[in-house]
Amino acid sequence: MxxxxxxxxxxxxxxxxxxxxxxxxxxxxxxxxxxxxxxxxxxxxxxxxxxxxxxxxxxxxxxxxxxxxxxxxxxxxxxxxxxxxxxxxxxxxxxxxxxxxxxxxxxxxxxxxxxxxxxxPRSAMVSLAGRFEWLCLAAAKLSLPSEAEVHLFGKNPLGVPSRYVGSLVNKLNQLADDLCEVAVFKPAKFKAGNTGDWGLDIVAWLPSGDRAVGRMILFGQCACTAEWVTKQQTVGDNRWNKIISITVPPVAVCYIPFDFRDPSGDWYNEHQIFRSYIVDRWRLMYALGFFPPAGRPTISAADLAAILPVQDLKDLxxxxxx
Incomplete structure:
Protein backbone atom coordinates (compact mmCIF):
# COMPACT_ATOMS: atom_id res chain seq x y z
CA MET A 1 0.00 0.00 0.00
CA PRO A 121 -3.42 9.65 -0.82
CA ARG A 122 -6.21 8.77 -3.23
CA SER A 123 -4.37 5.56 -4.12
CA ALA A 124 -4.81 4.30 -0.54
CA MET A 125 -8.44 5.28 0.05
CA VAL A 126 -10.17 2.29 -1.53
CA SER A 127 -8.07 -0.23 0.37
CA LEU A 128 -8.50 1.62 3.67
CA ALA A 129 -12.27 1.85 3.21
CA GLY A 130 -12.39 -1.87 2.43
CA ARG A 131 -10.35 -2.69 5.51
CA PHE A 132 -12.55 -0.47 7.66
CA GLU A 133 -15.62 -2.33 6.39
CA TRP A 134 -13.91 -5.63 7.18
CA LEU A 135 -13.07 -4.46 10.71
CA CYS A 136 -16.69 -3.37 11.24
CA LEU A 137 -17.81 -6.83 10.15
CA ALA A 138 -15.54 -8.35 12.80
CA ALA A 139 -16.90 -5.93 15.40
CA ALA A 140 -20.48 -6.82 14.51
CA LYS A 141 -19.74 -10.54 14.86
CA LEU A 142 -18.20 -9.99 18.29
CA SER A 143 -21.11 -7.82 19.43
CA LEU A 144 -23.92 -10.18 18.45
CA PRO A 145 -24.80 -13.63 19.80
CA SER A 146 -22.68 -16.45 18.39
CA GLU A 147 -25.65 -17.88 16.48
CA ALA A 148 -26.27 -14.62 14.60
CA GLU A 149 -25.79 -14.56 10.84
CA VAL A 150 -23.49 -11.64 10.00
CA HIS A 151 -22.44 -10.90 6.42
CA LEU A 152 -21.04 -8.28 4.10
CA PHE A 153 -23.65 -7.25 1.57
CA GLY A 154 -21.58 -5.06 -0.70
CA LYS A 155 -18.62 -6.08 -2.83
CA ASN A 156 -15.52 -5.54 -0.71
CA PRO A 157 -12.50 -4.22 -2.69
CA LEU A 158 -10.20 -6.58 -0.77
CA GLY A 159 -12.10 -9.64 -1.93
CA VAL A 160 -13.52 -10.50 1.49
CA PRO A 161 -15.95 -13.40 0.85
CA SER A 162 -19.61 -12.44 0.79
CA ARG A 163 -22.83 -14.42 0.82
CA TYR A 164 -24.25 -12.00 -1.73
CA VAL A 165 -22.80 -12.07 -5.23
CA GLY A 166 -23.80 -11.17 -8.75
CA SER A 167 -26.20 -8.45 -9.78
CA LEU A 168 -27.94 -6.16 -7.32
CA VAL A 169 -31.25 -7.79 -8.24
CA ASN A 170 -29.85 -11.22 -7.33
CA LYS A 171 -28.44 -9.86 -4.06
CA LEU A 172 -31.74 -8.26 -3.07
CA ASN A 173 -33.69 -11.42 -3.84
CA GLN A 174 -31.20 -13.46 -1.80
CA LEU A 175 -31.50 -10.99 1.07
CA ALA A 176 -35.30 -11.14 1.02
CA ASP A 177 -35.14 -14.93 1.16
CA ASP A 178 -32.60 -14.88 4.01
CA LEU A 179 -34.85 -12.58 6.01
CA CYS A 180 -37.95 -14.70 5.24
CA GLU A 181 -39.57 -11.64 3.72
CA VAL A 182 -40.93 -10.71 0.29
CA ALA A 183 -39.08 -8.67 -2.33
CA VAL A 184 -41.36 -5.85 -3.53
CA PHE A 185 -38.99 -3.96 -5.83
CA LYS A 186 -39.31 -3.91 -9.61
CA PRO A 187 -36.21 -5.51 -11.16
CA ALA A 188 -36.68 -3.48 -14.33
CA LYS A 189 -35.99 -0.31 -12.35
CA PHE A 190 -32.37 -1.37 -11.81
CA LYS A 191 -29.92 -1.01 -14.67
CA ALA A 192 -28.60 -4.19 -16.20
CA GLY A 193 -25.16 -4.99 -14.84
CA ASN A 194 -25.73 -3.12 -11.57
CA THR A 195 -23.71 -5.00 -8.95
CA GLY A 196 -24.04 -2.36 -6.24
CA ASP A 197 -25.27 -2.68 -2.68
CA TRP A 198 -28.11 -0.10 -2.41
CA GLY A 199 -26.22 1.53 0.45
CA LEU A 200 -26.07 -1.61 2.61
CA ASP A 201 -22.63 -2.76 3.76
CA ILE A 202 -23.37 -5.21 6.59
CA VAL A 203 -26.47 -7.30 7.27
CA ALA A 204 -27.13 -9.46 10.31
CA TRP A 205 -30.08 -11.36 11.69
CA LEU A 206 -30.88 -13.74 14.51
CA PRO A 207 -32.15 -17.18 13.41
CA SER A 208 -35.64 -17.91 14.70
CA GLY A 209 -35.88 -21.63 13.97
CA ASP A 210 -38.69 -21.13 11.44
CA ARG A 211 -39.54 -19.45 8.15
CA ALA A 212 -42.20 -17.15 9.56
CA VAL A 213 -41.81 -13.43 8.82
CA GLY A 214 -40.44 -11.09 11.44
CA ARG A 215 -36.80 -11.46 12.44
CA MET A 216 -34.41 -9.34 14.46
CA ILE A 217 -32.33 -7.61 11.80
CA LEU A 218 -29.35 -5.26 11.67
CA PHE A 219 -28.54 -3.15 8.60
CA GLY A 220 -25.12 -1.49 8.70
CA GLN A 221 -23.52 1.33 6.74
CA CYS A 222 -19.75 1.97 6.97
CA ALA A 223 -18.65 5.55 6.30
CA CYS A 224 -15.16 7.08 6.45
CA THR A 225 -16.08 10.66 5.55
CA ALA A 226 -18.10 13.47 7.09
CA GLU A 227 -20.96 12.46 4.79
CA TRP A 228 -21.79 9.74 7.33
CA VAL A 229 -24.42 12.09 8.73
CA THR A 230 -26.56 11.79 5.58
CA LYS A 231 -25.61 8.16 4.93
CA GLN A 232 -27.42 7.07 8.10
CA GLN A 233 -30.65 7.08 6.12
CA THR A 234 -29.41 4.56 3.55
CA VAL A 235 -30.04 1.69 5.96
CA GLY A 236 -33.29 2.99 7.44
CA ASP A 237 -36.53 1.02 7.15
CA ASN A 238 -38.26 3.87 5.29
CA ARG A 239 -35.88 3.32 2.38
CA TRP A 240 -35.75 -0.46 2.53
CA ASN A 241 -39.50 -1.04 2.79
CA LYS A 242 -39.63 0.00 -0.86
CA ILE A 243 -37.34 -2.93 -1.65
CA ILE A 244 -38.34 -5.66 0.80
CA SER A 245 -41.52 -5.87 2.89
CA ILE A 246 -39.66 -6.03 6.20
CA THR A 247 -42.06 -6.92 9.00
CA VAL A 248 -39.85 -5.77 11.88
CA PRO A 249 -37.83 -2.59 11.19
CA PRO A 250 -34.10 -3.36 11.19
CA VAL A 251 -31.73 -1.72 13.63
CA ALA A 252 -29.97 0.90 11.50
CA VAL A 253 -26.27 1.02 12.40
CA CYS A 254 -23.76 3.54 11.11
CA TYR A 255 -20.11 2.59 11.62
CA ILE A 256 -17.70 5.53 11.60
CA PRO A 257 -13.98 5.76 12.44
CA PHE A 258 -14.37 9.20 14.04
CA ASP A 259 -14.15 9.76 17.78
CA PHE A 260 -17.49 11.55 17.72
CA ARG A 261 -17.33 12.62 21.37
CA ASP A 262 -16.99 15.70 23.48
CA PRO A 263 -14.30 15.77 26.20
CA SER A 264 -16.69 14.18 28.72
CA GLY A 265 -17.35 11.20 26.45
CA ASP A 266 -20.87 12.23 25.45
CA TRP A 267 -21.78 12.64 21.78
CA TYR A 268 -20.12 15.61 20.12
CA ASN A 269 -23.42 16.62 18.57
CA GLU A 270 -26.40 14.32 19.09
CA HIS A 271 -28.45 16.43 16.67
CA GLN A 272 -26.48 14.81 13.85
CA ILE A 273 -27.74 11.35 14.84
CA PHE A 274 -30.93 10.36 13.05
CA ARG A 275 -32.72 7.20 14.18
CA SER A 276 -29.58 5.09 13.96
CA TYR A 277 -27.16 3.39 16.30
CA ILE A 278 -23.78 5.05 15.88
CA VAL A 279 -20.68 2.91 16.29
CA ASP A 280 -17.83 5.41 16.40
CA ARG A 281 -14.15 4.95 17.25
CA TRP A 282 -14.90 4.34 20.93
CA ARG A 283 -17.71 1.87 20.34
CA LEU A 284 -15.73 0.02 17.70
CA MET A 285 -12.85 -0.52 20.08
CA TYR A 286 -15.32 -1.57 22.76
CA ALA A 287 -16.92 -4.05 20.37
CA LEU A 288 -13.49 -5.46 19.50
CA GLY A 289 -12.98 -6.25 23.19
CA PHE A 290 -10.39 -3.65 24.18
CA PHE A 291 -12.34 -2.11 27.08
CA PRO A 292 -13.76 -3.56 30.33
CA PRO A 293 -15.44 -5.60 31.58
CA ALA A 294 -12.94 -8.43 31.40
CA GLY A 295 -13.92 -11.73 29.84
CA ARG A 296 -15.67 -10.25 26.80
CA PRO A 297 -14.82 -11.69 23.36
CA THR A 298 -11.78 -9.98 21.85
CA ILE A 299 -10.62 -9.89 18.27
CA SER A 300 -7.63 -12.17 17.75
CA ALA A 301 -4.16 -10.98 16.81
CA ALA A 302 -4.39 -13.15 13.69
CA ASP A 303 -7.59 -11.45 12.55
CA LEU A 304 -6.10 -8.01 13.18
CA ALA A 305 -3.03 -8.94 11.15
CA ALA A 306 -5.27 -10.03 8.27
CA ILE A 307 -7.56 -7.00 8.38
CA LEU A 308 -5.26 -4.08 9.15
CA PRO A 309 -2.29 -2.71 7.18
CA VAL A 310 -0.15 -3.28 10.26
CA GLN A 311 3.24 -2.68 8.67
CA ASP A 312 2.06 0.51 6.98
CA LEU A 313 0.78 1.80 10.31
CA LYS A 314 4.09 0.96 11.97
CA ASP A 315 5.94 2.69 9.14
CA LEU A 316 3.76 5.76 9.62
Missing part, protein backbone atom coordinates in the same frame (compact mmCIF):
# COMPACT_ATOMS: atom_id res chain seq x y z
CA UNK A 2 1.10 3.57 -0.63
CA UNK A 3 2.04 5.86 2.24
CA UNK A 4 -1.02 6.23 4.44
CA UNK A 5 -0.72 9.97 5.10
CA UNK A 6 0.14 12.70 2.64
CA UNK A 7 0.67 16.42 3.25
CA UNK A 8 -0.62 17.57 6.67
CA UNK A 9 -0.03 21.26 6.02
CA UNK A 10 -3.72 22.09 5.50
CA UNK A 11 -5.64 22.30 8.81
CA UNK A 12 -9.16 20.89 9.08
CA UNK A 13 -11.76 22.92 7.26
CA UNK A 14 -14.37 22.13 9.90
CA UNK A 15 -14.48 23.88 13.26
CA UNK A 16 -15.42 20.72 15.20
CA UNK A 17 -12.71 20.01 17.74
CA UNK A 18 -12.64 16.26 17.16
CA UNK A 19 -11.29 16.89 13.63
CA UNK A 20 -8.62 19.22 15.02
CA UNK A 21 -7.67 16.65 17.65
CA UNK A 22 -7.21 14.04 14.90
CA UNK A 23 -4.99 16.46 12.98
CA UNK A 24 -2.90 17.12 16.09
CA UNK A 25 -2.44 13.37 16.63
CA UNK A 26 -1.30 12.93 13.04
CA UNK A 27 1.15 15.82 13.43
CA UNK A 28 2.47 14.14 16.57
CA UNK A 29 3.14 10.72 15.05
CA UNK A 30 4.81 12.22 11.98
CA UNK A 31 6.89 14.78 13.90
CA UNK A 32 10.64 14.19 13.86
CA UNK A 33 10.74 14.09 17.66
CA UNK A 34 7.58 12.02 17.98
CA UNK A 35 5.91 14.70 20.06
CA UNK A 36 3.78 17.81 19.69
CA UNK A 37 3.30 20.67 22.15
CA UNK A 38 0.45 23.13 22.25
CA UNK A 39 2.96 25.77 21.14
CA UNK A 40 3.97 23.60 18.17
CA UNK A 41 0.32 23.29 17.21
CA UNK A 42 -0.24 27.03 17.53
CA UNK A 43 2.77 27.67 15.28
CA UNK A 44 1.49 25.17 12.72
CA UNK A 45 -1.92 26.84 12.70
CA UNK A 46 -0.24 30.24 12.36
CA UNK A 47 1.81 29.06 9.38
CA UNK A 48 -1.31 27.94 7.57
CA UNK A 49 -3.89 30.47 8.72
CA UNK A 50 -2.04 33.74 9.33
CA UNK A 51 -3.17 36.46 6.93
CA UNK A 52 0.01 38.47 7.35
CA UNK A 53 -2.05 41.60 7.87
CA UNK A 54 -3.85 43.27 10.77
CA UNK A 55 -2.87 42.88 14.39
CA UNK A 56 -0.37 40.01 14.36
CA UNK A 57 -0.26 39.78 18.15
CA UNK A 58 -4.03 39.40 18.26
CA UNK A 59 -3.88 36.67 15.61
CA UNK A 60 -1.17 34.83 17.53
CA UNK A 61 -3.27 34.95 20.70
CA UNK A 62 -6.20 33.51 18.75
CA UNK A 63 -4.08 30.63 17.41
CA UNK A 64 -2.67 29.89 20.86
CA UNK A 65 -6.15 29.82 22.40
CA UNK A 66 -7.32 27.45 19.70
CA UNK A 67 -4.32 25.18 20.26
CA UNK A 68 -5.12 25.09 23.97
CA UNK A 69 -8.74 24.17 23.19
CA UNK A 70 -7.50 21.26 21.08
CA UNK A 71 -5.17 20.06 23.84
CA UNK A 72 -7.95 20.33 26.41
CA UNK A 73 -10.01 18.13 24.13
CA UNK A 74 -7.10 15.68 23.81
CA UNK A 75 -6.95 15.45 27.60
CA UNK A 76 -10.45 14.02 27.54
CA UNK A 77 -9.40 11.46 24.94
CA UNK A 78 -6.32 10.43 26.87
CA UNK A 79 -8.46 9.86 29.94
CA UNK A 80 -11.14 7.89 28.12
CA UNK A 81 -8.89 5.64 26.05
CA UNK A 82 -6.33 5.20 28.82
CA UNK A 83 -3.85 2.43 27.97
CA UNK A 84 -5.31 1.90 24.48
CA UNK A 85 -4.44 5.49 23.54
CA UNK A 86 -1.31 5.56 21.34
CA UNK A 87 -0.26 8.91 22.80
CA UNK A 88 0.76 10.15 26.22
CA UNK A 89 -0.22 13.59 27.43
CA UNK A 90 2.17 15.30 29.82
CA UNK A 91 1.10 16.05 33.39
CA UNK A 92 0.57 19.72 32.54
CA UNK A 93 -1.50 18.75 29.47
CA UNK A 94 0.72 20.65 27.04
CA UNK A 95 2.83 17.97 25.32
CA UNK A 96 1.56 14.98 23.34
CA UNK A 97 4.04 12.12 22.80
CA UNK A 98 3.57 8.95 20.79
CA UNK A 99 3.78 5.64 22.66
CA UNK A 100 4.98 2.18 21.72
CA UNK A 101 2.45 0.20 19.71
CA UNK A 102 0.16 -2.52 21.03
CA UNK A 103 -2.75 -4.18 19.21
CA UNK A 104 -5.36 -1.75 20.61
CA UNK A 105 -3.15 1.24 19.79
CA UNK A 106 -2.64 -0.03 16.24
CA UNK A 107 -6.42 -0.27 15.86
CA UNK A 108 -6.76 3.29 17.19
CA UNK A 109 -4.19 4.54 14.66
CA UNK A 110 -6.00 2.72 11.86
CA UNK A 111 -9.28 4.39 12.81
CA UNK A 112 -7.47 7.73 13.08
CA UNK A 113 -6.17 7.34 9.52
CA UNK A 114 -9.61 6.28 8.27
CA UNK A 115 -11.02 9.46 9.85
CA UNK A 116 -8.50 11.57 7.97
CA UNK A 117 -9.17 10.94 4.28
CA UNK A 118 -8.40 14.61 3.65
CA UNK A 119 -4.74 13.66 4.21
CA UNK A 120 -4.78 10.16 2.71
CA UNK A 317 4.72 5.95 13.28
CA UNK A 318 8.38 5.32 12.46
CA UNK A 319 8.40 8.36 10.16
CA UNK A 320 8.64 10.51 13.24
CA UNK A 321 11.65 8.55 14.48
CA UNK A 322 13.72 8.53 11.33
Missing amino acids: ASLIDDLSDPPGDSDLHYWADWAELLCITASAGMLSDSDLAEEIERQRSTGSGNQASQNDKFQRHAREVFNYLAGRALRYDDTYPFELSANGRILTKRSLTDPRIVYLFLLVCSSFKYV VDVGSS
Whole structure:
Protein backbone atom coordinates (compact mmCIF):
# COMPACT_ATOMS: atom_id res chain seq x y z
CA MET A 1 0.00 0.00 0.00
CA ALA A 2 1.10 3.57 -0.63
CA SER A 3 2.04 5.86 2.24
CA LEU A 4 -1.02 6.23 4.44
CA ILE A 5 -0.72 9.97 5.10
CA ASP A 6 0.14 12.70 2.64
CA ASP A 7 0.67 16.42 3.25
CA LEU A 8 -0.62 17.57 6.67
CA SER A 9 -0.03 21.26 6.02
CA ASP A 10 -3.72 22.09 5.50
CA PRO A 11 -5.64 22.30 8.81
CA PRO A 12 -9.16 20.89 9.08
CA GLY A 13 -11.76 22.92 7.26
CA ASP A 14 -14.37 22.13 9.90
CA SER A 15 -14.48 23.88 13.26
CA ASP A 16 -15.42 20.72 15.20
CA LEU A 17 -12.71 20.01 17.74
CA HIS A 18 -12.64 16.26 17.16
CA TYR A 19 -11.29 16.89 13.63
CA TRP A 20 -8.62 19.22 15.02
CA ALA A 21 -7.67 16.65 17.65
CA ASP A 22 -7.21 14.04 14.90
CA TRP A 23 -4.99 16.46 12.98
CA ALA A 24 -2.90 17.12 16.09
CA GLU A 25 -2.44 13.37 16.63
CA LEU A 26 -1.30 12.93 13.04
CA LEU A 27 1.15 15.82 13.43
CA CYS A 28 2.47 14.14 16.57
CA ILE A 29 3.14 10.72 15.05
CA THR A 30 4.81 12.22 11.98
CA ALA A 31 6.89 14.78 13.90
CA SER A 32 10.64 14.19 13.86
CA ALA A 33 10.74 14.09 17.66
CA GLY A 34 7.58 12.02 17.98
CA MET A 35 5.91 14.70 20.06
CA LEU A 36 3.78 17.81 19.69
CA SER A 37 3.30 20.67 22.15
CA ASP A 38 0.45 23.13 22.25
CA SER A 39 2.96 25.77 21.14
CA ASP A 40 3.97 23.60 18.17
CA LEU A 41 0.32 23.29 17.21
CA ALA A 42 -0.24 27.03 17.53
CA GLU A 43 2.77 27.67 15.28
CA GLU A 44 1.49 25.17 12.72
CA ILE A 45 -1.92 26.84 12.70
CA GLU A 46 -0.24 30.24 12.36
CA ARG A 47 1.81 29.06 9.38
CA GLN A 48 -1.31 27.94 7.57
CA ARG A 49 -3.89 30.47 8.72
CA SER A 50 -2.04 33.74 9.33
CA THR A 51 -3.17 36.46 6.93
CA GLY A 52 0.01 38.47 7.35
CA SER A 53 -2.05 41.60 7.87
CA GLY A 54 -3.85 43.27 10.77
CA ASN A 55 -2.87 42.88 14.39
CA GLN A 56 -0.37 40.01 14.36
CA ALA A 57 -0.26 39.78 18.15
CA SER A 58 -4.03 39.40 18.26
CA GLN A 59 -3.88 36.67 15.61
CA ASN A 60 -1.17 34.83 17.53
CA ASP A 61 -3.27 34.95 20.70
CA LYS A 62 -6.20 33.51 18.75
CA PHE A 63 -4.08 30.63 17.41
CA GLN A 64 -2.67 29.89 20.86
CA ARG A 65 -6.15 29.82 22.40
CA HIS A 66 -7.32 27.45 19.70
CA ALA A 67 -4.32 25.18 20.26
CA ARG A 68 -5.12 25.09 23.97
CA GLU A 69 -8.74 24.17 23.19
CA VAL A 70 -7.50 21.26 21.08
CA PHE A 71 -5.17 20.06 23.84
CA ASN A 72 -7.95 20.33 26.41
CA TYR A 73 -10.01 18.13 24.13
CA LEU A 74 -7.10 15.68 23.81
CA ALA A 75 -6.95 15.45 27.60
CA GLY A 76 -10.45 14.02 27.54
CA ARG A 77 -9.40 11.46 24.94
CA ALA A 78 -6.32 10.43 26.87
CA LEU A 79 -8.46 9.86 29.94
CA ARG A 80 -11.14 7.89 28.12
CA TYR A 81 -8.89 5.64 26.05
CA ASP A 82 -6.33 5.20 28.82
CA ASP A 83 -3.85 2.43 27.97
CA THR A 84 -5.31 1.90 24.48
CA TYR A 85 -4.44 5.49 23.54
CA PRO A 86 -1.31 5.56 21.34
CA PHE A 87 -0.26 8.91 22.80
CA GLU A 88 0.76 10.15 26.22
CA LEU A 89 -0.22 13.59 27.43
CA SER A 90 2.17 15.30 29.82
CA ALA A 91 1.10 16.05 33.39
CA ASN A 92 0.57 19.72 32.54
CA GLY A 93 -1.50 18.75 29.47
CA ARG A 94 0.72 20.65 27.04
CA ILE A 95 2.83 17.97 25.32
CA LEU A 96 1.56 14.98 23.34
CA THR A 97 4.04 12.12 22.80
CA LYS A 98 3.57 8.95 20.79
CA ARG A 99 3.78 5.64 22.66
CA SER A 100 4.98 2.18 21.72
CA LEU A 101 2.45 0.20 19.71
CA THR A 102 0.16 -2.52 21.03
CA ASP A 103 -2.75 -4.18 19.21
CA PRO A 104 -5.36 -1.75 20.61
CA ARG A 105 -3.15 1.24 19.79
CA ILE A 106 -2.64 -0.03 16.24
CA VAL A 107 -6.42 -0.27 15.86
CA TYR A 108 -6.76 3.29 17.19
CA LEU A 109 -4.19 4.54 14.66
CA PHE A 110 -6.00 2.72 11.86
CA LEU A 111 -9.28 4.39 12.81
CA LEU A 112 -7.47 7.73 13.08
CA VAL A 113 -6.17 7.34 9.52
CA CYS A 114 -9.61 6.28 8.27
CA SER A 115 -11.02 9.46 9.85
CA SER A 116 -8.50 11.57 7.97
CA PHE A 117 -9.17 10.94 4.28
CA LYS A 118 -8.40 14.61 3.65
CA TYR A 119 -4.74 13.66 4.21
CA VAL A 120 -4.78 10.16 2.71
CA PRO A 121 -3.42 9.65 -0.82
CA ARG A 122 -6.21 8.77 -3.23
CA SER A 123 -4.37 5.56 -4.12
CA ALA A 124 -4.81 4.30 -0.54
CA MET A 125 -8.44 5.28 0.05
CA VAL A 126 -10.17 2.29 -1.53
CA SER A 127 -8.07 -0.23 0.37
CA LEU A 128 -8.50 1.62 3.67
CA ALA A 129 -12.27 1.85 3.21
CA GLY A 130 -12.39 -1.87 2.43
CA ARG A 131 -10.35 -2.69 5.51
CA PHE A 132 -12.55 -0.47 7.66
CA GLU A 133 -15.62 -2.33 6.39
CA TRP A 134 -13.91 -5.63 7.18
CA LEU A 135 -13.07 -4.46 10.71
CA CYS A 136 -16.69 -3.37 11.24
CA LEU A 137 -17.81 -6.83 10.15
CA ALA A 138 -15.54 -8.35 12.80
CA ALA A 139 -16.90 -5.93 15.40
CA ALA A 140 -20.48 -6.82 14.51
CA LYS A 141 -19.74 -10.54 14.86
CA LEU A 142 -18.20 -9.99 18.29
CA SER A 143 -21.11 -7.82 19.43
CA LEU A 144 -23.92 -10.18 18.45
CA PRO A 145 -24.80 -13.63 19.80
CA SER A 146 -22.68 -16.45 18.39
CA GLU A 147 -25.65 -17.88 16.48
CA ALA A 148 -26.27 -14.62 14.60
CA GLU A 149 -25.79 -14.56 10.84
CA VAL A 150 -23.49 -11.64 10.00
CA HIS A 151 -22.44 -10.90 6.42
CA LEU A 152 -21.04 -8.28 4.10
CA PHE A 153 -23.65 -7.25 1.57
CA GLY A 154 -21.58 -5.06 -0.70
CA LYS A 155 -18.62 -6.08 -2.83
CA ASN A 156 -15.52 -5.54 -0.71
CA PRO A 157 -12.50 -4.22 -2.69
CA LEU A 158 -10.20 -6.58 -0.77
CA GLY A 159 -12.10 -9.64 -1.93
CA VAL A 160 -13.52 -10.50 1.49
CA PRO A 161 -15.95 -13.40 0.85
CA SER A 162 -19.61 -12.44 0.79
CA ARG A 163 -22.83 -14.42 0.82
CA TYR A 164 -24.25 -12.00 -1.73
CA VAL A 165 -22.80 -12.07 -5.23
CA GLY A 166 -23.80 -11.17 -8.75
CA SER A 167 -26.20 -8.45 -9.78
CA LEU A 168 -27.94 -6.16 -7.32
CA VAL A 169 -31.25 -7.79 -8.24
CA ASN A 170 -29.85 -11.22 -7.33
CA LYS A 171 -28.44 -9.86 -4.06
CA LEU A 172 -31.74 -8.26 -3.07
CA ASN A 173 -33.69 -11.42 -3.84
CA GLN A 174 -31.20 -13.46 -1.80
CA LEU A 175 -31.50 -10.99 1.07
CA ALA A 176 -35.30 -11.14 1.02
CA ASP A 177 -35.14 -14.93 1.16
CA ASP A 178 -32.60 -14.88 4.01
CA LEU A 179 -34.85 -12.58 6.01
CA CYS A 180 -37.95 -14.70 5.24
CA GLU A 181 -39.57 -11.64 3.72
CA VAL A 182 -40.93 -10.71 0.29
CA ALA A 183 -39.08 -8.67 -2.33
CA VAL A 184 -41.36 -5.85 -3.53
CA PHE A 185 -38.99 -3.96 -5.83
CA LYS A 186 -39.31 -3.91 -9.61
CA PRO A 187 -36.21 -5.51 -11.16
CA ALA A 188 -36.68 -3.48 -14.33
CA LYS A 189 -35.99 -0.31 -12.35
CA PHE A 190 -32.37 -1.37 -11.81
CA LYS A 191 -29.92 -1.01 -14.67
CA ALA A 192 -28.60 -4.19 -16.20
CA GLY A 193 -25.16 -4.99 -14.84
CA ASN A 194 -25.73 -3.12 -11.57
CA THR A 195 -23.71 -5.00 -8.95
CA GLY A 196 -24.04 -2.36 -6.24
CA ASP A 197 -25.27 -2.68 -2.68
CA TRP A 198 -28.11 -0.10 -2.41
CA GLY A 199 -26.22 1.53 0.45
CA LEU A 200 -26.07 -1.61 2.61
CA ASP A 201 -22.63 -2.76 3.76
CA ILE A 202 -23.37 -5.21 6.59
CA VAL A 203 -26.47 -7.30 7.27
CA ALA A 204 -27.13 -9.46 10.31
CA TRP A 205 -30.08 -11.36 11.69
CA LEU A 206 -30.88 -13.74 14.51
CA PRO A 207 -32.15 -17.18 13.41
CA SER A 208 -35.64 -17.91 14.70
CA GLY A 209 -35.88 -21.63 13.97
CA ASP A 210 -38.69 -21.13 11.44
CA ARG A 211 -39.54 -19.45 8.15
CA ALA A 212 -42.20 -17.15 9.56
CA VAL A 213 -41.81 -13.43 8.82
CA GLY A 214 -40.44 -11.09 11.44
CA ARG A 215 -36.80 -11.46 12.44
CA MET A 216 -34.41 -9.34 14.46
CA ILE A 217 -32.33 -7.61 11.80
CA LEU A 218 -29.35 -5.26 11.67
CA PHE A 219 -28.54 -3.15 8.60
CA GLY A 220 -25.12 -1.49 8.70
CA GLN A 221 -23.52 1.33 6.74
CA CYS A 222 -19.75 1.97 6.97
CA ALA A 223 -18.65 5.55 6.30
CA CYS A 224 -15.16 7.08 6.45
CA THR A 225 -16.08 10.66 5.55
CA ALA A 226 -18.10 13.47 7.09
CA GLU A 227 -20.96 12.46 4.79
CA TRP A 228 -21.79 9.74 7.33
CA VAL A 229 -24.42 12.09 8.73
CA THR A 230 -26.56 11.79 5.58
CA LYS A 231 -25.61 8.16 4.93
CA GLN A 232 -27.42 7.07 8.10
CA GLN A 233 -30.65 7.08 6.12
CA THR A 234 -29.41 4.56 3.55
CA VAL A 235 -30.04 1.69 5.96
CA GLY A 236 -33.29 2.99 7.44
CA ASP A 237 -36.53 1.02 7.15
CA ASN A 238 -38.26 3.87 5.29
CA ARG A 239 -35.88 3.32 2.38
CA TRP A 240 -35.75 -0.46 2.53
CA ASN A 241 -39.50 -1.04 2.79
CA LYS A 242 -39.63 0.00 -0.86
CA ILE A 243 -37.34 -2.93 -1.65
CA ILE A 244 -38.34 -5.66 0.80
CA SER A 245 -41.52 -5.87 2.89
CA ILE A 246 -39.66 -6.03 6.20
CA THR A 247 -42.06 -6.92 9.00
CA VAL A 248 -39.85 -5.77 11.88
CA PRO A 249 -37.83 -2.59 11.19
CA PRO A 250 -34.10 -3.36 11.19
CA VAL A 251 -31.73 -1.72 13.63
CA ALA A 252 -29.97 0.90 11.50
CA VAL A 253 -26.27 1.02 12.40
CA CYS A 254 -23.76 3.54 11.11
CA TYR A 255 -20.11 2.59 11.62
CA ILE A 256 -17.70 5.53 11.60
CA PRO A 257 -13.98 5.76 12.44
CA PHE A 258 -14.37 9.20 14.04
CA ASP A 259 -14.15 9.76 17.78
CA PHE A 260 -17.49 11.55 17.72
CA ARG A 261 -17.33 12.62 21.37
CA ASP A 262 -16.99 15.70 23.48
CA PRO A 263 -14.30 15.77 26.20
CA SER A 264 -16.69 14.18 28.72
CA GLY A 265 -17.35 11.20 26.45
CA ASP A 266 -20.87 12.23 25.45
CA TRP A 267 -21.78 12.64 21.78
CA TYR A 268 -20.12 15.61 20.12
CA ASN A 269 -23.42 16.62 18.57
CA GLU A 270 -26.40 14.32 19.09
CA HIS A 271 -28.45 16.43 16.67
CA GLN A 272 -26.48 14.81 13.85
CA ILE A 273 -27.74 11.35 14.84
CA PHE A 274 -30.93 10.36 13.05
CA ARG A 275 -32.72 7.20 14.18
CA SER A 276 -29.58 5.09 13.96
CA TYR A 277 -27.16 3.39 16.30
CA ILE A 278 -23.78 5.05 15.88
CA VAL A 279 -20.68 2.91 16.29
CA ASP A 280 -17.83 5.41 16.40
CA ARG A 281 -14.15 4.95 17.25
CA TRP A 282 -14.90 4.34 20.93
CA ARG A 283 -17.71 1.87 20.34
CA LEU A 284 -15.73 0.02 17.70
CA MET A 285 -12.85 -0.52 20.08
CA TYR A 286 -15.32 -1.57 22.76
CA ALA A 287 -16.92 -4.05 20.37
CA LEU A 288 -13.49 -5.46 19.50
CA GLY A 289 -12.98 -6.25 23.19
CA PHE A 290 -10.39 -3.65 24.18
CA PHE A 291 -12.34 -2.11 27.08
CA PRO A 292 -13.76 -3.56 30.33
CA PRO A 293 -15.44 -5.60 31.58
CA ALA A 294 -12.94 -8.43 31.40
CA GLY A 295 -13.92 -11.73 29.84
CA ARG A 296 -15.67 -10.25 26.80
CA PRO A 297 -14.82 -11.69 23.36
CA THR A 298 -11.78 -9.98 21.85
CA ILE A 299 -10.62 -9.89 18.27
CA SER A 300 -7.63 -12.17 17.75
CA ALA A 301 -4.16 -10.98 16.81
CA ALA A 302 -4.39 -13.15 13.69
CA ASP A 303 -7.59 -11.45 12.55
CA LEU A 304 -6.10 -8.01 13.18
CA ALA A 305 -3.03 -8.94 11.15
CA ALA A 306 -5.27 -10.03 8.27
CA ILE A 307 -7.56 -7.00 8.38
CA LEU A 308 -5.26 -4.08 9.15
CA PRO A 309 -2.29 -2.71 7.18
CA VAL A 310 -0.15 -3.28 10.26
CA GLN A 311 3.24 -2.68 8.67
CA ASP A 312 2.06 0.51 6.98
CA LEU A 313 0.78 1.80 10.31
CA LYS A 314 4.09 0.96 11.97
CA ASP A 315 5.94 2.69 9.14
CA LEU A 316 3.76 5.76 9.62
CA VAL A 317 4.72 5.95 13.28
CA ASP A 318 8.38 5.32 12.46
CA VAL A 319 8.40 8.36 10.16
CA GLY A 320 8.64 10.51 13.24
CA SER A 321 11.65 8.55 14.48
CA SER A 322 13.72 8.53 11.33
